[in-house]
Amino acid sequence: MSGLRILVVCPHFAPDTAPTGVVMTRIVSELGAAGHEVHVVTTLPWYRDHRIEEDWQRVTWKDRTRPTEWGSVTRLNPFAGSDKRNLFRRALGFIGFSSTAAVAGIRVRSSGRIDAVIAMSPPLTLGLTGWFVALWRRAPLVFNIQDVFPDAAIETGAITNRFVIVVARLLEKSTYALSKRITVLSDDLADNVRAKIGRRRDRVVVIPNFVDTENIRPLSRMTSYREELGLGERPVVMYAGNIGYSQSLELLVEAARALPHLDFVINGNGSARTTLEVEARGVSNLVFGDFQPAERLAEVLATGDVHVVPLRRGLGRV
Incomplete structure (x- = not known):
């Protein structure tokens, strides 16, 4: 297969219905259609009911990595808790998935040396996962930000503990420093990130999300x-x-x-x-x-x- 060899680490991927999963699925599909080899490390579908979907609960370890026409998809346990409002439990889930994703990322088999690793945030913990995999693979890290964390959690009052905020800020800035490129959705988010990284601000690139104009089009209001x-x-x-x-x-x-x-x-x-x-x-x-x-x-x-x-x-x- 010609083109680049890309490894993607993300929390959601089709058939999961999370918005970030829809975005990354389309990006990966387009990269594959352009002739690139893409390997995805993600979770078993769980977003809709905050638990692994029933059809996927019996998938064996052997079947969790499946080939695709453009590469492969490896699915891991999301460690999702039943209560979405329990932030401590959700944080443990993020850490659990991020840890296993690091192991899966270094075990992915490709046709040659990986040219780039893309890690998506949130969760913020995937930044360090992406860095570890990129270091192991001797490839640059592209950190894709859909929401700036911990800012979003602080603004909503979800995180108020000062120690947790300090640790999250340290994790955020460390990931920025370790990334070859940082992609964000808008100029406002770019300004937010650039204000935190000091030098080499040109590493922050704005890539807006997209709309599928083939399927999302004007219709009569009387639906x-x-x-x-x-x-x-x-x-x-x-x-x-x-x-x-x-x-x-x-x-x-x-x-x-x-x-x-x-x-x-x-x-x-x-x-x-x-x-x-x-x-x-x-x-x-x-x-x-x-x-x-x-x-x-x-x-x-x-x-x-x-x-x-x-x-x-x-x-x-x-």
Whole structure:
């Protein structure tokens, strides 16, 4: 196989449904289509219900590495806890996966010397994993940042312990120093990272995420999904995405109460959904929609006349 040989370490990959998994799956697919050899080290699918999906629970160690038309995919235990709100347990899971990913990364078989290692954050711990694998493979490390950590956790109040913050900052800066290139999604994130690394700021490169314009395209607002949700022709205000504690979705509940002539839809799943559903009891013009398959994304988005993306204060910078 001609082209580069690339090793990718990421927390999610198809068929897992996490947004970062969708992004990395498409990147890897395009790299493969361009003639590059790509080997992926990732987790068994677990994102939707925060546990390994049933069809994957019985996969043997032998079958966890599978060949693809462009290389291979090795899947590891994500060490996911049942409670998404337990940050200490989630941190242990990140450390567990990052540790096993380091071992898997040095064991990946390629057709020749690896030319580059790409590690994705979050979790931040994959930065050191990527560095270790890159060092072993004698290859440069590309650190791909989807959210700047620990900033995002600090801004939301998820991390308040000063010692933990200091350790996380040290891990963050160490990973930046060890990376040949650091890729971020926007100019704001680039400014954030460049302010922390001092010298060699040109290592930070902005590569925006993308939209699949072949499948995500304008459609009529009167979709079948609107009918499924029991909505009529009234204007619909929609949030579609992860329902977590980083989003200020209680604002939509209050907006629905204040604007009874509009319909509101909160579409998706996540750790904060149960709490939000309790808060929304009695709000008749607010409905919750479940996670939908990718092929229905254009239809889901067309259902909303106005889309909102509420975030906790400060998260727009990270």
